[in-house]
Amino acid sequence: MDEITALAKRRGFIFPSSEIYGGINGAWDYGPVGVELKRNVRQAWWRDVVELRDDVVGVDTAILMSPDVWKASGHLEHFYDMMVDCRTCKKRFRADQIATDRCPSCGNQTLTPPRVFNMMFRTSIGAMEDASSAAYLRPETAQGIFVDFKLVAQTARRKPPFGVAQIGKVFRNEITPGNFIFRSREFEQMELEYFVPPQPESEGLRWFSYWVGERYDWFIRLGVQPERVRRREYSGADLAHYSKATTDIEYDFPFGWGELEGIAHRGSYDLEQHVAGSGKDLAFFDEESKEKYIPAVIEPSLGVDRALLVFLLDAYEREDDRTVLHLHPRLAPYKCAVFPLVRNKPDIVALAQSVERALRPHMRTVLDDSGNVGKRYYRQDEIGTPFGVTVDYESLERQDVTVRDRDTKAQERVSIDRLREYLSEKLA
Numbered sequence: 391m392d393e394i395t396a397l398a399k400r401r402g403f404i405f406p407s408s409e410i411y412g413g414i415n416g417a418w419d420y421g422p423v424g425v426e427l428k429r430n431v432r433q434a435w436w437r438d439v440v441e442l443r444d445d446v447v448g449v450d451t452a453i454l455m456s457p458d459v460w461k462a463s464g465h466l467e468h469f470y471d472m473m474v475d476c477r478t479c480k481k482r483f484r485a486d487q488i489a490t491d492r493c494p495s496c497g498n499q500t501l502t503p504p505r506v507f508n509m510m511f512r513t514s515i516g517a518m519e520d521a522s523s524a525a526y527l528r529p530e531t532a533q534g535i536f537v538d539f540k541l542v543a544q545t546a547r548r549k550p551p552f553g554v555a556q557i558g559k560v561f562r563n564e565i566t567p568g569n570f571i572f573r574s575r576e577f578e579q580m581e582l583e584y585f586v587p588p589q590p591e592s593e594g595l596r597w598f599s600y601w602v603g604e605r606y607d608w609f610i611r612l613g614v615q616p617e618r619v620r621r622r623e624y625s626g627a628d629l630a631h632y633s634k635a636t637t638d639i640e641y642d643f644p645f646g647w648g649e650l651e652g653i654a655h656r657g658s659y660d661l662e663q664h665v666a667g668s669g670k671d672l673a674f675f676d677e678e679s680k681e682k683y684i685p686a687v688i689e690p691s692l693g694v695d696r697a698l699l700v701f702l703l704d705a706y707e708r709e710d711d712r713t714v715l716h717l718h719p720r721l722a723p724y725k726c727a728v729f730p731l732v733r734n735k736p737d738i739v740a741l742a743q744s745v746e747r748a749l750r751p752h753m754r755t756v757l758d759d760s761g762n763v764g765k766r767y768y769r770q771d772e773i774g775t776p777f778g779v780t781v782d783y784e785s786l787e788r789q790d791v792t793v794r795d796r797d798t799k800a801q802e803r804v805s806i807d808r809l810r811e812y813l814s815e816k817l818a
């Protein structure tokens with residue numbers, strides 16, 4: 391994890407937030423390369439979960455919502471962790487991370503009894519700060535989907551089974567953020583609420599299994615090594631009281647197996663809570679069957695940052711002479727880097743520029759002319775660029791370039807005319 395954290399900073403993926411002021415725990419900034427990777431992670435999810443399907447539509451709801459939402463959803467009452475403080479060293483811990491009555495940091499037996507700590511960030515709306523102005527930064531994107539359920543079903547003319555997807559920022563006042571971007575206080579979620587008729591129950595369970603399979607396959611399709619991903623089914627007391635089934639997709643992180651994505655069959659709990667909380671009728675009326683019901687929901691919920699961390703960790707390889715990120719081409723920040731062999735030969739620089747500009751409308755490219763070619767390969771390998779294209783003296787005469795493959799390091803001469811087609815085929 392330290393190596394990935396260092397590489398992420400060195401190459402412009404991820405920096406600690408407000409570092410010049412000493413940083414702030416649990417918040418991270420994405421740099422010029424990281425922002426491209428993050429966009430690609432979001433885009434891959436949106437493309438596969440929304441765009442390529444007939445049965446899913448998207449929304450983008452507000453971060454600030456009526457506080458009544460959080461009352462109805464149960465977050466005001468139940469969205470908490472138990473925490474303990476050490477009276478000696480003043481460190482704070484999650485109660486479930488304490489194995490003995492000693493402080494894990496200073497070793498003294500001076501821990502307070504566990505206390506409830508609500509993880510929602512509270513703020514206030516308007517000029518007056520009192521109980522009536524209290525508002526919360528959303529701790530999940532899901533509730534925006536539930537409260538808009540009826541409007542979305544009507545305007546998109548959908549009937550269950552259908553899904554509503556959303557990507558957006560969420561905030562949780564985690565007691566112990568850490569493990570780089572694994573557990574942050576500000577992060578992004580990609581959530582799908584897939585609404586199904588509540589009866590027959592077997593259909594809901596079938597959709598649940600379908601989504602567990604679909605979400606697992608998504609990581610594998612994007613290159614994650616199967617031996618590092620597994621499914622963990624919840625049962626008995628671990629299952630929320632309203633949940634009919636829950637499965638986590640876990641990843642073998644450097645600190646052990648941990649949750650990557652959760653898929654939950656939440657029954658009709660969420661919509662029923664909002665019917666009770668708002669007094670509004672959120673039932674779905676099926677014009678064909680003349681049936682009226684509150685749909686059940688299957689929820690695959692994934693953190694953008696956590697997925698990105700997995701893609702980075704999984705792609706990372708240290709070889710004898712280089713460090714390389716074998717990122718899937720869909721995720722790679724740049725698909726192709728173009729290098730003029732030398733910087734002081736205007737014809738070569740001009741040709742490299744024109745090669746890069748011709749590729750630019752079709753794929754994310756970068757022109758890299760600093761340092762020698764070896765250093766440039768090294769740099770592009772470290773940020774996972776699948777192809778390096780070098781323009782040299784021969785290119786001027788033969789109108790071709792050398793294309794180097796990131797993973798095999800194999801090099802091939804390709805004519806400039808054919809370059810776009812060649813790269814597009816390899817990247818597909």
Ligand code: GAP
Nearest residue numbers: 530532572573574577650651652691692693696
């Ligand atoms: N709506 C359901 C929900 O929010 P969750 O298990 O609390 O469920 C879903 O969160 C996903 O969000 C997790 O599987 C993880 O990928 C991501 N996530 C949760 N807490 C996080 C944190 N503090 N930092 C980064 N990602 C987090």
